[in-house]
Amino acid sequence: MTAERTLVLMRHAKSSWKTNDPDLARPLSPRGTRDAVVAGQILAPLPFDLVLVSPAARAQQTWQTLQMGGAGAAQVVTVDALYHARTPGLIAALHQLPEQAHRVLVIGHEPTLSDTIVTVAAPSPSRDAVASRFPTSGIVVLSVPTAWDALGSQSTTIAAYEVPRG
Structure with a gap:
């Protein structure tokens, strides 16, 4: 029997558009930083076995700021493929997660995250809400009863479905 797992999919916090940096290098905005601290407070009771983070600066800074709010993890891995991944690629990456990882956080981008949630989650009002809009700092906690x-x-x-605002 497989122990139930928890998968948390989070869209990076709000990024700044007041920069000439390429998309990969766009940092968090001040609002994004505030929101990510609140998100870290929400996630603090869920110590993660593994965190997978896009290489985009805004995703990396989201993870760093989540920690300021109290979130923690045993292992953090930057996954280059998360920057351009689409739903089939993200699901394939999730299939490769180590069995000993029971609580996993993925910090990535739209539209991949909401499309993945709509694909893997059973119908519910929360799934419908994510399908219509998954804003920055959006967090979906999925119960995974399988390997x-x-x-x-x-x-x-x-x-759970949360949209932290600071």
Whole structure:
């Protein structure tokens, strides 16, 4: 019997558009920093076994700021593919998660995250809300009753949907 797992998918916090930097290098805005601290407070009770973070500066800074709010992890890995990943690629990456990782956070981008949530979550009002809009700093906590490699269409349930604002 597989122990239940928790998968948290989070969109990076609000980024700054007041920069000439390329997209990959765009930093968090002041609002994004405030929101990420609040998100860290929300996630603090869920110590993660593994965090996967896009290489984009705004995603990296989101993780750093989540820690300021109290979030923690045993292992953090930057996954280059998360920057351009689409839903099939993200699900394939989730299939490769180590079995000993029971609580995983992924910090990435739209539209991949909301599309993935809509794909793997059972129908619910929260899933409908994510399908219509998944804003910056949006957090979806999924209960995964299967092994990672069995993750598929409607195989999870949404345990929580939060949009932290600081």
